[in-house]
Amino acid sequence: MLTFMVSNTLLQVRIGASVRILGFEDGKNLDAKLRQYGLFIGDQVRVLRLAPLGGPVLIEANGREIALGRGIASKITVECL
Amino acid sequence: MRFALVGQPNCGKSTLFNQVAGYKAETGNFHGTTVTFTESKVRVAGEVVHLVDLPGTYTLAGTNPAEAETQRYLQSRQVDVIINVSDASHLAQGLDLTLELMSLGRPIVLALNMMDEAKRIGLHVDGPGLAQELGIPVLPLIASKGQGVLSLFTKALSQSRQTVPASGKVQIPQEGALRHRLAGELAAKYVRQGERRLTWRDRLDDLLLHPLWGYVFMAVILYVFFQVVYGIGSSIERPVLAAFNGWTNQLLLKIGAQTLWGELLFGLLQGISGGLAITIPYLVPFLFGLGLLEDIGYLPRIAFLMDGLMHRLGLHGKAIVPFILGYGCNIPAVMSTRILEERQDRFLAAALAVLVPCSARLAVVFGLVAFYLGPLWALVIYLFNILVIALMGRLLTRFLPEETPGLILEMPVYRIPTGKTVFGKAWFRVREFLVEAWPLLIAGSLALALLTYFNISPALNWTLRPVTWLLGLPVETGVPLIFGVLRKELSLIMLRQALGGADFSAILTPLQMLTFTVFVVFYIPCLPTLAALRRELGTRPMFIIAGFTLIVALTAALLTRGLGSLFL
Numbered sequence A: 001m002l003t004f005m006v007s008n009t010l011l012q013v014r015i016g017a018s019v020r021i022l023g024f025e026d027g028k029n030l031d032a033k034l035r036q037y038g039l040f041i042g043d044q045v046r047v048l049r050l051a052p053l054g055g056p057v058l059i060e061a062n063g064r065e066i067a068l069g070r071g072i073a074s075k076i077t078v079e080c081l
Numbered sequence B: 001m002r003f004a005l006v007g008q009p010n011c012g013k014s015t016l017f018n019q020v021a022g023y024k025a026e027t028g029n030f031h032g033t034t035v036t037f038t039e040s041k042v043r044v045a046g047e048v049v050h051l052v053d054l055p056g057t058y059t060l061a062g063t064n065p066a067e068a069e070t071q072r073y074l075q076s077r078q079v080d081v082i083i084n085v086s087d088a089s090h091l092a093q094g095l096d097l098t099l100e101l102m103s104l105g106r107p108i109v110l111a112l113n114m115m116d117e118a119k120r121i122g123l124h125v126d127g128p129g130l131a132q133e134l135g136i137p138v139l140p141l142i143a144s145k146g147q148g149v150l151s152l153f154t155k156a157l158s159q160s161r162q163t164v165p166a167s168g169k170v171q172i173p174q175e176g177a178l179r180h181r182l183a184g185e186l187a188a189k190y191v192r193q194g195e196r197r198l199t200w201r202d203r204l205d206d207l208l209l210h211p212l213w214g215y216v217f218m219a220v221i222l223y224v225f226f227q228v229v230y231g232i233g234s235s236i237e238r239p240v241l242a243a244f245n246g247w248t249n250q251l252l253l254k255i256g257a258q259t260l261w262g263e264l265l266f267g268l269l270q271g272i273s274g275g276l277a278i279t280i281p282y283l284v285p286f287l288f289g290l291g292l293l294e295d296i297g298y299l300p301r302i303a304f305l306m307d308g309l310m311h312r313l314g315l316h317g318k319a320i321v322p323f324i325l326g327y328g329c330n331i332p333a334v335m336s337t338r339i340l341e342e343r344q345d346r347f348l349a350a351a352l353a354v355l356v357p358c359s360a361r362l363a364v365v366f367g368l369v370a371f372y373l374g375p376l377w378a379l380v381i382y383l384f385n386i387l388v389i390a391l392m393g394r395l396l397t398r399f400l401p402e403e404t405p406g407l408i409l410e411m412p413v414y415r416i417p418t419g420k421t422v423f424g425k426a427w428f429r430v431r432e433f434l435v436e437a438w439p440l441l442i443a444g445s446l447a448l449a450l451l452t453y454f455n456i457s458p459a460l461n462w463t464l465r466p467v468t469w470l471l472g473l474p475v476e477t478g479v480p481l482i483f484g485v486l487r488k489e490l491s492l493i494m495l496r497q498a499l500g501g502a503d504f505s506a507i508l509t510p511l512q513m514l515t516f517t518v519f520v521v522f523y524i525p526c527l528p529t530l531a532a533l534r535r536e537l538g539t540r541p542m543f544i545i546a547g548f549t550l551i552v553a554l555t556a557a558l559l560t561r562g563l564g565s566l567f568l
Helices: A029-036 B013-021 B063-076 B088-102 B115-120 B128-132 B151-162 B177-189 B200-208 B213-255 B260-296 B299-312 B318-327 B330-338 B343-355 B361-373 B375-399 B417-453 B457-462 B465-469 B475-482 B486-497 B510-522 B527-537 B539-567
Strands: A007-009 A016-022 A044-050 A057-061 A064-068 A074-081 B002-005 B038-044 B047-053 B079-087 B108-113 B121-127 B138-140 B191-193 B408-411
Touching: A016 A029, A064 B299, A074 B465, B002 B013, B002 B063, B002 B088, B013 B047, B013 B151, B013 B417, B038 B151, B047 B151, B079 B088, B079 B151, B088 B108, B088 B115, B088 B121, B088 B177, B108 B115, B108 B128, B108 B151, B115 B121, B128 B177, B128 B457, B138 B151, B177 B191, B200 B213, B213 B260, B213 B299, B213 B361, B213 B375, B260 B361, B260 B417, B260 B486, B299 B318, B299 B408, B318 B330, B318 B343, B330 B343, B330 B417, B330 B527, B343 B375, B343 B527, B343 B539, B361 B375, B361 B417, B361 B486, B361 B510, B375 B510, B375 B539, B417 B457, B417 B475, B417 B486, B457 B465, B457 B475, B465 B475, B465 B539, B475 B486, B475 B510, B486 B510, B527 B539
Parallel strands: B002 B047, B002 B079, B079 B108, B108 B138
Antiparallel strands: A007 A074, A016 A044, A016 A074, A044 A057, A057 A064, A064 B408, B038 B047, B121 B191
């Protein structure tokens, strides 16, 4: 039997949902950058709100709130929990 | 003996530093406020200790210059004890850095700061358990209230005398991802999540970051801020200025206006009253208000709301920090561009940040435009300024075609500011005005007196005539504009003197006031800011930025002359 895992980008997650970070499309570069903010692959994050006018996504990870620009959010692949 | 404060951004290192060293480091409720280290001598149990406040860093493997500064310092200087400050309400993240610091093999003390905040959100931290597992002392701290500071430093001192290396139960992995996992496990083990009480602070973002109401509140907050600054400032400016004008006239009648002493006395009084009547009344409430907004944590919310708009105009998201600091003073703004990773971004952010009207230019905007044309016009200038910066950002990114990485910004929790830190911060900057800028203002006024007496001003005025003619300004504005490069307030204070010290409205038309102010807001950064630009970016970029601001200033002022004539 086949199971399908749906992977989305962080941008496609609806507000209030919890997801797990699967990876970064940008590879090493973004990985290193987000590590500096304490965001690692495998971390569980919750999408809190979306700023209007193409603004950033506000997420909660490990008890902290971090705003991510949409360009960055669209490169983070996540799985829904 | 040297202690180094190391911790993640916005964990309260500088607050702790200021508690023991007096107000010397800038603090704010967003990360990246400290971009270079500050050192101070403090006395602990009779011993003199050098205390160093290092820029916040999430990891020792960071890539931006502010983080590199911390690494370099820890590696090169003789640090006897590392005081690792960690935000107790976000321990999983803080422990990441703690584990990394422990692997340096230096004596270390872990301070769990913001214990009050942790308690508020229902967290119970088992400090002794953590201390035992890590093998290092763990102490509670509420830096903003000064609680636990003494025992922390006493512990650090005793730790420096310890010869036996710390031994804990943990094995620290070398690999970052494994360390991160361990930090998470440790936090899960020693932090118990109790009942989380939702307070007004947690609900506040529902309003302040609301897609519609967020903007309404932002507009109201900024409007009230302006009104208060204007209200306080103008109610002081009026009587003080009148009093000084009275004294000046009386004294000049006695001495004689056309003599050398008469001119010098006139210059001296103009310099003193300029600071006392025009600058300080606006500067103090402005800095106080900015400090309040900073410490509450509202400024990053503005960044969150404005990022989409700014991106649309080609601006870099994270560059908001230099911009916000720029309203206080452009120098820390230029320095804070270090938090950006790419050199190109730093250049761009610095070039745009120097266009932000600092508190010195605020004096010109409020003292001239708000005072004579009304506070709404001051707001118009500020909004026009933002528009120009945005347009320039779009233009510059066109010349520097590179993908901007976009915004990554931590949203701090709202904090109730303590009077001590807000007062301290405002005083820190007001003192800078009193000891550095004001003497320069007075010296500038005296220099202008000499220039007038020896009849040199006309020559200088004529060299700048092409510019002043183009902008439709009186020929006498030349010298004040030249001196304005030293300090921006000088341009206004010397203008008053050059025009005979009378009421501005008798000499300048409203349109001229507006054009003059717009030009002053944008043209060449002041000398100390130029020095900061040179230090951060190099000589050539400094000249490029200075030339760039001059072009922007001319264009913007011409536009003001053209558009303003429709309204005034």
